[in-house]
Amino acid sequence: MMFDVLIIGGGQAGSMTAINLRKQKYEGSIAIITEERHHPYQRPPLSKGFLSGHIKQESLFFKSEHYYEKNNIKVFLKSRAVGIEAKKQKVILERGEEIKYKKLIIATGSKLNKITPEEDEKIVYLNSIANAVNLKKRLEEHKSIGIVGAGYIGLEVAATAKKMDLKTTVFETEKRIMQRSASDEIANFIKNYHEKMGVEFKLGSRVQKISTENKTRIILDDGQVSDPDFVVIGVGVHAACDIAQEAGIDCNNGILVDETCLTSEENIYAAGDCVSYYFSRYGSRQRLECVQNAIDQATIVSAAIMGEPTAYKSIPWFWSDQYDLKIQIAGLSQDSDFLVTRGNKNDCKFSVCHFKNNKLRAVECVNDQKTFMLGKKLIETESKITPEAIENIQTNLRDWK
């Protein structure tokens, strides 16, 4: 069997690459290899609207099954790729089958960090429809939940659990929530908001053991014990790049690609969470775990295959929904050297604006869509807006574009 374009991974980046190619009238054969039993679907609602019942399972899918048939995109479901022979341009599936390609795209996403040795019904890791269905059922049937990890996924689950009236406790090793992903200002605000809603936080101590014999028990390294009905673990992910590494493709915290998403191997591209991309804007490599990045890299890969290579122009952005808070972040705030706040935290509508070397670098917005949209533009265009100007809510940000 041979395909002109073969894609490993049927998530956001893999499916978007195939869909883009057909939109651009690519006429070659295309196949997606996915280990999942479902056609490609979006993951963000799995920790949000799907859990609360606002989004039904059928709405998660990017396209209907019929779309793939009609557009001649072969989808190999329940098929795990276990090897790539780059010189022979073929992929080996777990069941032994070999598939040849002209161009290969690795879009294997990320792998969950695990802190428990075995799968257990009462311990939920959240990255697939199957896990989300299990979690939804548990939320509906139980009275208390322990959440390990105070990152976005843990906090989104906490918000849903609280809305469903469960006793909700969040355990986090760091001394504050969202250590990796948000500034102190935003993290403090969100923590206070959760506490007002009744969520309890246990920060600064590590979960030592989780047992589920007889009853579920979380034991912390400082001796504290908690007995929730079940546990959700959201302690981050890492790049799913083993298959690339074993094939001899250059990897370092992700598959290393150039600006057109080409790997160190001719005819092999990579996109999405599994990629470490060089951003000339930042002068550094970044591995991003967000929908925008997967979509943008899928666009880059399909453009390269269509013979019109392009590079990444947009800045990274991300969103999270917790209660009635819409949190939107544009740009990278990690190494900013100065920040100001636009708007009033008491109104639950404000933005933290990060500067580096006097240039706007990132905006973290809470219920402040306008500052998010315009701030994103200002960062993209390297506007000369000053901290004083952006802090003043009378300033029309359009004037600084």
Ligand SMILES: Cc1cc2nc3c(=O)[nH]c(=O)nc-3n(C[C@H](O)[C@H](O)[C@H](O)COP(=O)(O)OP(=O)(O)OC[C@H]3O[C@@H](n4cnc5c(N)ncnc54)[C@H](O)[C@@H]3O)c2cc1C
């Ligand atoms: C619960 C949850 C909530 C999220 N919320 C947000 C959000 O609010 N905003 C946001 O921007 N991002 C969010 N994300 C992150 C976002 O979903 C990911 O960044 C995005 O899906 C990355 O796309 P991807 O194609 O790289 O990987 P994925 O979408 O993860 O797809 C990778 C696919 O490859 C498959 N695969 C891996 N290895 C193999 C193999 N060897 N053979 C066959 N198949 C393989 C995997 O099973 C998976 O289906 C969330 C993620 C999760 C899990």
